[in-house]
Amino acid sequence: MESILVLMQSPEAWIALITLIVMEVVLGIDNLIFISILTNKLPPEHRVSARRIGIGLALVMRLALLGTIAWIVKLTAPVFELFGHGFSWKDMILIAGGLFLVWKATKEIHHNVDPDDHNEDFIASSVNASFGAAIGQILLLDLVFSVDSIITAVGMTPHLPIMVVAVVVAVTVMLVAATPLANFIEKNPTIVMLALAFLLMIGTTLIAEGMGFHVPKGYVYAAMAFSALVEVLNMVSRNARLKNKPGNQSLH
Incomplete structure (x- = not known):
């Protein structure tokens, strides 16, 4: 408790907190776009609850990951080397998440361009998409962004309470903004294609980062x-x- 009171009186701690909150909110834009597109495929009566449950579980997962910071930081250590680049667990997580985003965005773009093609993937891209599958995908993508953001946060501040407050504030913003953003995307079909293009670009960026190319x-x-x-x-x-x-x- 004393350490928290000391932090509250430190200008540096407040600057670090504000910076982390801004970073988490900006990184959360990617998640919100994905969540909006994904949950809009569910029946209308399930969309709001899917967003709340998915984002709520994502918060729990992020807080749990913050409790294992010492282990997460070790994920940056190279595991093997290929083509002159040492790949760490973080790199492999980013590459896997990027490939998932590229695959998902490509499938959704194909579905929007050719809606008469009813070939569906295992995560049920139809209107009757599985509620559980939607939650699972939200958590999967949030895991990728969480590992990256936590490692970045550790480089900005060594204080765990600051990281926890930043995560809670950022996720609260996501909860508030999720439904209005999803409704806006649903009412404007051209926005859907633009959002999918964003996801495609973000996925490509994650793959590049995992390969050692800083973007x-x-x-x-x-x-x-x-x-x-x-x-x-x-x-x-x-x-x-x-x-x-x-x-x-x-x-x-």
Whole structure:
């Protein structure tokens, strides 16, 4: 308790906390996009509960991982070497998560481009997707991002209470934003394709990171923000054209 009181009086601790919260929230955007697309395939009555349960279990998992920081930090140690690059468990987790995202995004893009093709994968990509499978996928992807973010957090601060508070705040933001974002994506079909393209890019970035090629996250999120801005402008333009059509103009 005394150590926590000391941290509360430290300006450096508050700066580290704010920085970690921002980092966790930004990294959570990837998760939210994936969760939104995934849960929108469930029956409407199950979507909100799937998001809450998935994100809630993800919080429990992250807090459990924080309790094993000493073990997680060791995941950066090389396990074997291939093509001159030493691969650690962290690298292999990032590569596996990246491949999963690329595969999932590609399947969903194919489904959106050719909706008449009813070939389905083992995680039930149809409207009647399994509730349990959706939760499992949310946890699987969150595990990948959690390991990466925790290792980054350890490099920013050695204080566990700061990491715990940052994770709880970030996940709370995810819980609040999950349903509005999912509803927005569902109401705007073009956003779905853009979101899937984001997932494809993020998956490719994870694979590159695992292979030893550092990709500055600022570039990735700047590209995502620019693409999102362009799409918002397109939406505004489409809505303006619809309102200006003769049949849609109000009679005075």
